[in-house]
Amino acid sequence: xxxxxxxxxxxxxxxxxxxxxxxxxxxxxxxxxxxxxxxxxxxxxxxxxxxxxxxxxxxxxxxxxxxxxxxxxxxxxxxxxxxxxxxxxxxxxxxxxxxxxxxxxxxxxxxxxxxxxxx
Amino acid sequence: xxxxxxxxxxxxxxxxxxxxxxxxxxxxxxxxxxxxxxxxxxxxxxxxxxxxxxxxxxxxxxxxxxxxxxxxxxxxxxxxxxxxxxxxxxxxxxxxxxxxxxxxxxxxxxxxxxxx
Numbered sequence: 001x002x003x004x005x006x007x008x009x010x011x012x013x014x015x016x017x018x019x020x021x022x023x024x025x026x027x028x029x030x031x032x033x034x035x036x037x038x039x040x041x042x043x044x045x046x047x048x049x050x051x052x053x054x055x056x057x058x059x060x061x062x063x064x065x066x067x068x069x070x071x072x073x074x075x076x077x078x079x080x081x082x083x084x085x086x087x088x089x090x091x092x093x094x095x096x097x098x099x100x101x102x103x104x105x106x107x108x109x110x111x112x113x114x115x116x117x118x119x
Numbered sequence: 120x121x122x123x124x125x126x127x128x129x130x131x132x133x134x135x136x137x138x139x140x141x142x143x144x145x146x147x148x149x150x151x152x153x154x155x156x157x158x159x160x161x162x163x164x165x166x167x168x169x170x171x172x173x174x175x176x177x178x179x180x181x182x183x184x185x186x187x188x189x190x191x192x193x194x195x196x197x198x199x200x201x202x203x204x205x206x207x208x209x210x211x212x213x214x215x216x217x218x219x220x221x222x223x224x225x226x227x228x229x230x231x232x233x234x235x
Binding site: 004031032033035037042043044045046047050052053091093095106107109110111112 | 160161162163164208210212221222226227228229231
């Protein structure tokens with residue numbers, strides 16, 4: 001089974017509108033971390049936001065917020081007030097295990113969602 | 120702002136040739152990772168270093184790939200001989216400790232390899 005599933009290969013949004021990028025995950029670990037990265041056409045992976053499995057509040061970083069629904073195993077990225085510069089590939093990733101379980105630090109990535117912001 | 124440095128940014132080579140990529144992590148970061156990203160897919164871990172030691176190389180094709188981080192700082196990834204299927208983006212990342220759920224990985228700009 002896929003550990004990270006991103007079901008939207010491509011998304012379009014109008015400038016200044018909000019957009020939600022979907023991510024579901026599969027793990028049996030109690031301790032895990034969820035990450036979103038942005039990859040422009042230049043290729044660099046840019047860290048956007050992090051959510052820990054024990055965090056009770058949804059993470060926010062500027063215009064980015066993470067809609068974390070633990071029971072549904074979903075960690076959707078919400079981008080508010082979209083800008084043309086937001087056009088890029090977006091990856092959801094998970095790291096299982098942590099200090100208590102002694103797990104590794106390997107990130108497992110989804111297949112990504114290509115976001116296009118239009119005027 | 121501290122960044123992960125990689126070189127070269129682009130590399131074109133012929134199959135059966137040797138290629139090498141270099142990565143300099145964020146200063147003070149103990150953990151260094153090499154990922155391979157095939158077009159249209161997410162990155163996949165090739166090798167992870169904790170200081171100078173390899174802690175995970177289970178997905179590294181060891182018959183042709185090698186990686187080293189001799190002094191626990193910068194790292195080199197080598198492919199010899201290169202094959203057509205090695206065409207991909209090679210990404211280096213670093214993180215502060217390598218442990219714990221809050222340890223974030225920061226990526227460099229990548230090396231885009233084309234094997235002809």
